[in-house]
Amino acid sequence: PVEGGPPRMASLSVAVNADSLATWVLPALVPLAEQFRLDLHREDQDHTSALLRDGVVMAAVTSQAQPLPGCSSTLLGAMRYRPMASPRFLARWFPRGVGAAALHRAPVVVFDRKDDLQHAYLRRRTHGRADPPSHHVPSSADFCTAIRLGVGWGMLPDLQSREPETAGELMDIDPGHGVDVVLYWQQWRLQSTTLDRLAAAVAQAATVHLIQPPSG
Template sequence: MDLDLAQLRALDATVRGGTLEAAARALHVTPSAISQRLRALEVATGRILLVRSRPVRLTESGQAVLRLARQIDLLTADVARELGDDPAAPERVPTLPIAVNADSMATWVLPALAPLAGEVALDLHREDQEHTSALLRAGTVMAAVTADAEPVPGCTSTRLGSMRYRPMATPAFARRWFPAGPSPEALASAPVVVFDRKDDLQHRYLHAQAGDDVAPPVHYVPASADYVAAVALGLGWGMVPDLQARTTTPELVVLDTAAAVDVVLHWQQWRLRSTALDRVREALLAVARRELDQPERSPVTG
């Protein structure tokens, strides 16, 4: 295949923006020019790459070509910087799509990435740590904070550490609903706060302590800071990460000191020699070593 760089950029911009019009604005051309480049790219690859819906959807072939487009764009930006081009020029700042779970984003990831704000443009995708690796497989992101240790094909995996979650509530909530502690009977009736329908931390603890048949009232609060705020306001009990509990007002109490759920996190990124991507990895690792629980560190795999 003889693939044109402008055509690959048109594909990337269309996927980022969701429409041909958004891609045209990003690349300062007309929607007709974007359409022509996409058609030429599909002719060159002999595959249908996009479903022209709103927003557009990648086909399986499109996912493969998008990965190539983003790899080339990242390497092009790295080479331009090495050749002495102005690193602050907008066209020389690589855009890095990264998937991060909500609790990491709300606690340690953003402070880790802040020093790199002038070197890279971040396109952060919030997703549950059990599902971020799917975005890597699809080519939607170049790297991810994920619970999956097994490297996605074409990626490396590095252990970051673990976030510890404990069942917590306000003192008033604990006195009302758990006067004798979190017994199976109390857990079966006490309201619980759950992040979203992908989040199984609460139910993992609940079912281990009270059985699979219990169905207490559930409040869904799908935002990390608001989730902890809901627990602090007394809406229910919830599995709160130690990193967030330290700064919660009013102070929360641990309902079961013998129970904790450790979510081990890994950093997976494309197996690609990129200065920008490696800088992000090192920045995250440095902060993870301070903020996350560190049993024996595993080496890079993949």
């Protein structure tokens, strides 16, 4: 290396869903950033394991519990999502409450074309009868902003929606019908202090921020 040049740093390649990255994973990785290069791949939690399977990353936050060949799988906890909207949007599109007809008409915000959270909620609440107009906003922060501004309703994690909800900018359109997305940590099954440190940092943050299963 050139004298005085940047030091060589090992790379940590991790696949993470956008909401986890925006709310709890990135802060957990900050202490490692001084010693390792972070190579973060954003992908839907139902698809992050494909990047691990293909060897693109060494670890992934995923909704898949079954470990991939050559990998280990550890439960992290659950992120709770609730259908949220601005008060003005709620008053306009759901004046008589949430029902199949209203859900079929009311615009919905979807992260991207792999994001099935909103439509999974719709299938459950309307028995598959709702197909509302959809807006695609593929950024976690902008997705929340679009809902707050009244572009449509959408499923937001409590980690992201609590503050604007407390401020009166967001409301739960259908209390009691949230969805818990259970997340797992999968990584290559290797003896590696680097992977061990990475896994420990993520697991510790998950214990603080994610819903944990009841003990015992």
